[in-house]
Amino acid sequence: MSRTRIVKGKITEVVEKDYNIFSESNIIYNAAEMVTEKGETKGVSYGISAVMTSDETVLFIENNINVYELNLKDGKKTLLENLAVPQNMELAYIRKDEKNSKLIAYYFGSEQNSTKSGICYLDKGQYISLPDGYYINTYDDFFYTLIDDKPYSSYAWSDDRGKTWKTKKIEEFFIVPTPTGYADKGYVYKLAALFKGSQEEKGARLVIGHPVIK
Structure with missing residues (x-):
């Protein structure tokens, strides 16, 4: 109905x-001019x-x-x-x-x-x-996220539900702060700017982050 x-x-x-x-x-909202939402006390x-x-x-x-x-x-x-x-x-x-x-x-x-x-x-x-x-995002006992350390970012992950954490600094890219998406066990899709390598290799890229990928 x-x-x-x-x-x-x-x-x-x-x-x-x-x-x-x-x-x-x-649930879809459409407006010819503007959509306004306001939370008086907590946003x-x-x-x-x-x-x-x-x-x-x-x-x-x-x-x-x-x-x-x-x-x-x-x-x-x-x-x-x-x-x-x-x-x-x-x-x-x-x-x-x-x-x-x-x-x-x-x-x-x-x-x-x-x-x-x-x-x-x-x-x-x-x-x-x-x-x-x-x-974080979760995949059973596996937790993972990207940390904005400025100017670089770090990939952080835990395989024991957050009891212990490992981190890996990302120094090849400048990462856009907001994650593009998460998938499966530990994959993060992001927009990034490559500043190392040849002139042809530099520029914006869609990158996939994962702790076991070199």
Whole structure:
């Protein structure tokens, strides 16, 4: 079933509490001029804060630590667990692990200019604190990320769920700070500027980072 609503004017909605939108497909906003979003106290957070766990249920987190399941058929909301998350951490989004599809909640420091981060596995409520500035991707027990050290970057990875970390400085490229994408076990796709080599070799490149690739 689909529905189209055409309004020749303005629509204003005032909501006293939360306003949640869930979609099994895409949510698309189009504007002829500008799209504006504003968070008065804590800004705007982008990412997945809820996930479909079946055709009829959505899992989401309220108040930073309360994990709920919402039945879309009957509207029933069930509290599943309360997560043990440090008070100075704030929920950013929920993501599935690329290998085992476990649900992981990502948390960032709530204080201004904080570089703290951590993740929490929703199946067991296990919270893992990460080194400052580490915004990771997961592949089962393998964690990895790129660290912007300026002017160079470093590839950081852990094969024991963040208990120990290894780093490798990247000195052949200037890396664009925002990752282009992650894939499989440890691959990072980035835009980079090559400044070593011959004149023909220099310039912008799409590079693939991985700790075992020379």
